[in-house]
Amino acid sequence: MKNFQQGVSFYRQKMSKFSHSLNCIECNCKSLIFNKLNERELETINQNRYEVSFKAGEVMFKQGTPSPHFLCLTSGLAKLYIEGYGKNLIIGLVKPVEYILGPGVYVDNRHHYSAAAVEESTACMVDAGTYKQLIRENPDFAEEFIMRVSNQAIFNFDQFISLTQKQMHGRIADALFYLSDSIYCSNPFTMTISRQDLADISGMSKESAIRILKEFKDENILSVDGSTVHILDPKLLKKISETG
């Protein structure tokens, strides 16, 4: 909660510096969802957004708070997490340029998960009302939106199965593939997330995550040096993922 307050005051300080420094029409880091919008519509978005920057660790928005904006990450890396009973569950990492399309906007105007910057990040915050209006007016944009929300749901189902039906080794394997294939997009990759975050992705304790990382290292499936991980034997790791 303290972090959130800090985050808010921080972005208020920086806001004027970033606000409307670019515009959406010429923005070269705009989300692909905007391909469905024409120039007039982009200009509408442009007039109803502002940019914010976050330091690593800062909370972007907090589960339970009002959700008057959609947030688009323009640089850095963010984690989305549900705050449960004592523990957190990370339901996804978000990298540029991607929208965070929380389901609360169409239901109760509340965030149903929290978001925090993992690395130093910048984001565009677009007024949800403006966004909703464009969804009403432009069917292509609406379909694109629904497609993204659907993709998110499908991703969630996969995580569901991983977390509820696999044992720890399989879950860590899944997390490593997710990081390598979908987030850092390289094979020797340097994790900017902490061990605790890795554990929160895999639904286990930090200690268990570390132990399994070490086991994989001892079996030459991985090389692990601090935060740098190299998947040496992807085939075997895949097998571990599949056998649970």
Add this chain to the structure above:
Amino acid sequence: MKNFQQGVSFYRQKMSKFSHSLNCIECNCKSLIFNKLNERELETINQNRYEVSFKAGEVMFKQGTPSPHFLCLTSGLAKLYIEGYGKNLIIGLVKPVEYILGPGVYVDNRHHYSAAAVEESTACMVDAGTYKQLIRENPDFAEEFIMRVSNQAIFNFDQFISLTQKQMHGRIADALFYLSDSIYCSNPFTMTISRQDLADISGMSKESAIRILKEFKDENILSVDGSTVHILDPKLLKKISETG
């Protein structure tokens, strides 16, 4: 939302009195999402649907198969489940009159979970293309659709937390409240689902589910007689749900 709940439970009691209608316009068991459609649009739906009936236990559609329809349950009870590695995970029960809005329709035209009839059931299958076209044409209908999909996502998040962060007792408590409050809508309720299904909702083995049911019975939190369950001490059960 309240109205929706009331409408559904009212319908459940009176279900036997309903006879299936010949067209969507006069159908008195149509989904409330159709309130957003005018007569002409309803007629379009009417011409692109067909009714099916399922015996208890029959599979309605199978994960991985093409998904050319949206399915609306008009009587009975259905379970939605992800087929994992050996086990199934039930991600929700569906009762009349509710649509099953699978996310695959907008992504890869595949079902991402399976559905099966728990009780003898009937359903309307509406052509997905027709549905999508109406979403393009009618913004109110589109918003209603997005709202339902969002609600589903929020429900999934809750189950996510329950399954990954609570121990078995808390998970069974959650499942029992779900059944009593949202599915059977009464307190002494008769489960038409099996013990295995209860276990698949709670993400545990059948034996564990049975054992915990028995513990709750021994502690006078529940009375359990075959498939009839009475929550005697909801306050204590709630506490068990919250403390995990």
Add this chain to the structure above:
DNA sequence: GATAGCCATTGACATATATCAATAATATCT
């Protein structure tokens, strides 16, 4: 009414996983 077959129940046991505690390694700040 007997038989088969499925579902529910119970107990004993193995093990996956969390928790606690101690230490090592990094990062952060002055």
Add this chain to the structure above:
DNA sequence: AGATATTATTGATATATGTCAATGGCTATC
């Protein structure tokens, strides 16, 4: 550079949970 906080690692231990096997009850079928 030194001090302090934060994060990572390791080991020992407790326990939550799954698996296996045996039994009982119910239902359906002929």
